[in-house]
Amino acid sequence: MPQVFRLMKGIGTLPRVANTMTGLGARSPKDIEVDATTNLVVLNNMGMSARPRVKDIPLEFLPERIDPAGWGEKAHRVFKYGEGPFAPSAFAAGLSLHPDAPNHGVVIPVAAVTLDQYIADLVATRAGWEDIET
Numbered sequence: 001m002p003q004v005f006r007l008m009k010g011i012g013t014l015p016r017v018a019n020t021m022t023g024l025g026a027r028s029p030k031d032i033e034v035d036a037t038t039n040l041v042v043l044n045n046m047g048m049s050a051r052p053r054v055k056d057i058p059l060e061f062l063p064e065r066i067d068p069a070g071w072g073e074k075a076h077r078v079f080k081y082g083e084g085p086f087a088p089s090a091f092a093a094g095l096s097l098h099p100d101a102p103n104h105g106v107v108i109p110v111a112a113v114t115l116d117q118y119i120a121d122l123v124a125t126r127a128g129w130e131d132i133e134t
Contacts, residue, residue, distance in 0.1 A: 001082040002089050002097045004050035004105065005132075007061050010077040013131045017123050022061075022076060024048075024126055025119050031106075032118060040112040045098050047108035048122055052086035054078055054132070056103035066133070079129040092128070094121035 008015040009022045019025035026032045026048045033042040051057050054066070057078065062070030066078060082091070091097045091107050094117070099105035109118045 001091055002084045002086050002105075003080065003082040004052065004086065004091075004097065004107075005054050005057065005078055005080050006048075006050050006129075007057050007072070007076050008079055008129075009075050010079070010131055013134050014126055015077075015079050015129050015131075017126065019119065022073075024129070025122055026115075028115055032109075032115065034115050035112075038112070039114060041109050041115055041118050043109065043112055045100065045106065045108060047095075047098070047106035047118075050081075050097065050105050050107055051103060052099070052105070053103075078132050080132050081125060081129050092121065092125045094118075095125070 015024040017024050019027050032046050035042050059070045061072040063072045063074050063076050064070050095107050096110050097105050098108045
């Protein structure tokens with residue numbers, strides 16, 4: 001599984017589950033689209049954002065304690081998941097990583113599933129995320 005970094009708010013040493021920019025989840029339709037007819041996610045390489053390196057997280061989101069030039073909220077934490085190269089590959093059950101730029105990728109569903117199932121697959125990775133500051 002690829003190594004990725006994501007800025008999220010935490011609860012203890014784990015990421016907070018939330019369908020927000022700083023939660024473990026996905027916003028619809030901003031992060032993932034749902035077909036109104038089938039009620040299934042659209043397989044169009046959209047999903048939850050992830051970065052290959054901490055330095056790829058925009059400074060406007062990083063707190064100053066992580067990068068002196070950062071000006072993000074103090075509640076933001078950087079979490080790491082996986083160990084492999086940042087390349088198209090399996091991420092977790094039902095999920096894969098789709099790099100869409102050298103400094104950005106998205107965790108996408110591998111099949112057309114309901115939005116609830118896609119989010120459940122993301123949430124199932126929660127225990128595997130490591131707070132890099134602890």
